[in-house]
Amino acid sequence: MVEKVVIIGSGPAGYTAAIYAARDDLNPLLIRGFEVGGQLMLTTAVENFPGFSSILGPDLMDSMSKQVDLLKVRKIDRNVSRVDFSSYPYKIFTDEESFEAYSVIIATGASAKWLGLPSEKKFIGKGISGCAVCDGPFFKNKDVLVVGGGDSAMEDAIYLSQLAKSVTLIHRRHEFRASKVMQDRVFSNKKVKIIWDSEVIDFLGDDKLSGAKIKNNITNEESTISVQGAFISIGHHPNTDIFKEQIEIDGGGYIATKEYTKTSKPGIFAVGDVQDHRYKQAVVAAGWGCMAAIDARKFLEEKKLV
Numbered sequence: 001m002v003e004k005v006v007i008i009g010s011g012p013a014g015y016t017a018a019i020y021a022a023r024d025d026l027n028p029l030l031i032r033g034f035e036v037g038g039q040l041m042l043t044t045a046v047e048n049f050p051g052f053s054s055i056l057g058p059d060l061m062d063s064m065s066k067q068v069d070l071l072k073v074r075k076i077d078r079n080v081s082r083v084d085f086s087s088y089p090y091k092i093f094t095d096e097e098s099f100e101a102y103s104v105i106i107a108t109g110a111s112a113k114w115l116g117l118p119s120e121k122k123f124i125g126k127g128i129s130g131c132a133v134c135d136g137p138f139f140k141n142k143d144v145l146v147v148g149g150g151d152s153a154m155e156d157a158i159y160l161s162q163l164a165k166s167v168t169l170i171h172r173r174h175e176f177r178a179s180k181v182m183q184d185r186v187f188s189n190k191k192v193k194i195i196w197d198s199e200v201i202d203f204l205g206d207d208k209l210s211g212a213k214i215k216n217n218i219t220n221e222e223s224t225i226s227v228q229g230a231f232i233s234i235g236h237h238p239n240t241d242i243f244k245e246q247i248e249i250d251g252g253g254y255i256a257t258k259e260y261t262k263t264s265k266p267g268i269f270a271v272g273d274v275q276d277h278r279y280k281q282a283v284v285a286a287g288w289g290c291m292a293a294i295d296a297r298k299f300l301e302e303k304k305l306v
Contacts (some may be wrong), residue, residue, distance in 0.1 A: 002089045002100040004031045004305065009107030011038025012282045013272030015064040016289030017105045018294075022071035024297050026306065029099065030068065030075045037061035038109045039236065040130040040282055043152075044159045057133070060282070061116050080108075085246040085265050091127040102305050103296040104268040106243065106255060106287060110236035110273040110280075115147065119203040120232075127209025128230045131235070132156035139229040141165045144214060147200055147231035150175060154182035156233045161191040168192075168225060172199045172217060178239050203230065222235050229277070238274045252277055266297050 005015050005104045008030035021028040025273040040046065043057030052060065068075070076094070084091040088102040090114050096130050112119055112130040120128055129135040132146070136159060143163045146157045149171040157169045169186065174196045176183050203225065204211035211226045238254045248264035253269035257263055263270050272289035273280055300306045 002102055004300060005029070005103045005105060005106045006031065006092055006099055006101040007107060008092070009033065009038065009109055009272070009274070010036050011040060011107060011109045011272060011285060012064065013109070013289035014025070014038070014105070014107035015068055015272065016286040017107060017293045018068050018073045019071060020293030021296065022073045022288050024293065026297060026300070027072050029079055030073050031094070032075055032077050033079050034077065036077060036233040037065070042112070044133045044155055046282065080242060082242055083246055085268060090268065092302070101302065103299055104269070105296060106238040107165065107272045108274045108275055110238045112154060112232070113235045113237055114232055115200060115234070118201060123203050123205060123209045123230070126202065126207065127205065127228060128232065130232050132159050132233070134149070134230045136160050136163050138166050140230040143226060143232065144168070144229035145170055145225065145227045146231045146233055148235070149178060150174040150199045150235065151178045151182050153233040153245040154178045154186050157229050158185055158189060160231065163187050164229070166191060166193065168195060168227065170195045170200060170214065172197055173197065201231070222291050237275065240274060260306070261295050263289060271294055
């Protein structure tokens with residue numbers, strides 16, 4: 001059996017694509033992966049998604065998943081291990097089975113970046129985390145640090161300030177790239193201390209994290225702070241490894257698109273953070289998902305497959 005459309009990914013883009021494809025009677029197959037829900041599963045309060053004055057990221061994803069369950073969408077919670085776009089129909093492989101598809105919507109999103117320090121790996125899960133909302137409750141009344149300067153770092157610092165004894169926010173420059181509203185919330189938060197023009201060069205401790213070594217990028221002066229938790233919030237990289245040499249990938253690692261959602265291969269569409277290196281917003285990703293489903297339907301109509 002050849003699927004009319006296979007959607008890879010389960011963030012706002014993937015879920016929205018599934019909703020629109022199902023409403024067009026395309027009977028989509030949604031391969032959600034093991035990390036169901038995408039980056040919003042690692043987000044605290046979402047205040048900029050229409051229809052919700054404030055909602056936790058995991059709750060928003062749960063609502064989308066339940067909406068998909070009401071439609072003719074088949075869901076598989078496995079990771080795609082490889083794809084073969086060299087012949088048509090296209091082939092998609094998991095570790096357990098394979099599928100053929102007349103059209104594919106890629107919505108694999110992006111993953112958190114790490115600092116790349118040897119000591120960082122040592123303490124991941126032992127004091128170092130990439131998800132404040134997941135692990136923050138473990139650090140109640142403790143001293144923690146957050147590394148980053150974007151909206152995610154601001155959100156993490158604010159969230160952790162409600163739990164931790166103190167929050168130290170470390171940024172390598174002397175100004176944040178976060179939105180003004182998020183910066184203002186951090187500046188007005190008395191529990192958040194900011195260390196400018198600095199970076200973490202080492203993490204300290206025996207079995208668990210107990211501190212971090214900080215270097216000032218202006219003076220080269222080094223100092224040590226005592227912390228029991230560290231949250232890395234320095235951005236994400238697009239999840240495109242399995243698509244390399246199959247479709248065009250740009251210099252930043254994002255899937256290259258033209259005419260909105262179309263990739264370099266006909267019938268293959270890319271949406272959300274896997275191709276959007278500018279906006280990176282949940283509501284934008286959902287919009288991309290809608291567009292891809294409509295584009296897929298038009299493609300299938302032109303091929304007389306629906």
